[in-house]
Amino acid sequence: MVKETYLHDKHVALGAKMVDFAGWHMPVQYSSIIEEHKTVRNAVGLFDVSHMGEVFVSGKDATTFLNKVVPQDIEKLGYEKAVYCQLPNKNGGLIDDLIIYKLGIEYYLVICNASRIDEDLNWLVRNKRGMNVKIDNQSHNYSLLAIQGPKAIDLVRKMGYNIPDQKSFTIKPAIIEGIKLLASRTGYTGEDGFELLVENEYSEFLWDKILEEGQEYGIKPIGLGARDTLRLEAALHLYGNDLDETTTPIEAGLSWSVPKDKQADYNGKEIIMSQIANGVSKKLVGLEMLDRNIARHGYEIYFNGEKVGHITSGCVSPSTGKNIALAYVKNMKEICTGATVQVMIREKLHDAQIVKRPFIEKRNKVK
Numbered sequence: 001m002v003k004e005t006y007l008h009d010k011h012v013a014l015g016a017k018m019v020d021f022a023g024w025h026m027p028v029q030y031s032s033i034i035e036e037h038k039t040v041r042n043a044v045g046l047f048d049v050s051h052m053g054e055v056f057v058s059g060k061d062a063t064t065f066l067n068k069v070v071p072q073d074i075e076k077l078g079y080e081k082a083v084y085c086q087l088p089n090k091n092g093g094l095i096d097d098l099i100i101y102k103l104g105i106e107y108y109l110v111i112c113n114a115s116r117i118d119e120d121l122n123w124l125v126r127n128k129r130g131m132n133v134k135i136d137n138q139s140h141n142y143s144l145l146a147i148q149g150p151k152a153i154d155l156v157r158k159m160g161y162n163i164p165d166q167k168s169f170t171i172k173p174a175i176i177e178g179i180k181l182l183a184s185r186t187g188y189t190g191e192d193g194f195e196l197l198v199e200n201e202y203s204e205f206l207w208d209k210i211l212e213e214g215q216e217y218g219i220k221p222i223g224l225g226a227r228d229t230l231r232l233e234a235a236l237h238l239y240g241n242d243l244d245e246t247t248t249p250i251e252a253g254l255s256w257s258v259p260k261d262k263q264a265d266y267n268g269k270e271i272i273m274s275q276i277a278n279g280v281s282k283k284l285v286g287l288e289m290l291d292r293n294i295a296r297h298g299y300e301i302y303f304n305g306e307k308v309g310h311i312t313s314g315c316v317s318p319s320t321g322k323n324i325a326l327a328y329v330k331n332m333k334e335i336c337t338g339a340t341v342q343v344m345i346r347e348k349l350h351d352a353q354i355v356k357r358p359f360i361e362k363r364n365k366v367k
Helices: 008-013 033-042 062-069 114-126 152-158 200-217 224-233 269-278
Strands: 017-021 024-029 045-048 053-058 082-088 094-104 107-112 134-137 142-148 171-176 179-184 193-199 282-289 300-303 306-316 323-330 340-345 348-355
Touching: 008 024, 008 200, 024 224, 033 045, 033 224, 045 200, 053 062, 053 114, 062 107, 094 114, 094 179, 107 114, 114 134, 142 152, 142 200, 152 193, 152 200, 179 200, 193 200, 224 306, 224 323, 282 306, 282 340, 300 323
Parallel strands: none
Antiparallel strands: 017 024, 045 142, 053 107, 053 134, 082 094, 094 107, 142 193, 171 179, 179 193, 282 323, 282 348, 300 306, 300 340, 306 323, 340 348
């Protein structure tokens, strides 16, 4: 049975095109993907991301436990701060990528991908043996609304959000339109914005009020189609495309997120540290097609006549008009920024250039 978020009927009433995504019936677009994409880049958009998982971790060993299951150093995570994490298996491959928020002493919120909630919970439970830890999956009781775009801050302030100077990657208890919720300054678009975690019973009222109050800022509801093009322009990974259980964070270009000085052991640490020291056999790169063809997930990549990798994500960038992609390629020094490779599209090779990531300037950091 396909699941529905608490806001499902709102999307249907707005005329959204609905699709099955990770076991959920979700809006892929309300108008056009390009129009919705540009709304987020230039103004503000509203997303229902309630299919994401919300797992609360508590107990006297909560910090020690989380430190055991992610490469990031949770002991250094400050109160009301967030950190982007991965959940590696014993071989360093990724079961999921996460955001972990510290809500209190030995009290954390873990946000996981909709398609991986069951796998994450199974892995977390298996790794808590002998520890005083409570793992509480509350995904079914909460809705998650994302307000994203350069005018997001103006909109939430208009609606009563009264926290001065909230920084990026922090979470605060807040009151918006009289509703108590958790407001994190995070997102998946490359723009500034907020993700509002609210109890289901208030989500429909909040959704309607955000769209109503946001009219003066040009707000629109945004579907999964534009969410994907926005995150790809910002070179943000999508689990199942750019990340999986056979890929380590170092191969995925996420070494910036893996501390080199963390003392505590964690799953896959030996392999991950070895890759940092000795290099990897494959690497994630950004590509721009040099003709009008679009590189799609799974397409093969060639260099000097040799197959060297495959596309993981690709689209036409609504912001630049260029055909962009992420890809894994063999880690050869000749395959570097500025190099030309070929992508096999409908049994013909088409030139693409390796370019720096992200594909647009990200504007999500508020210090």
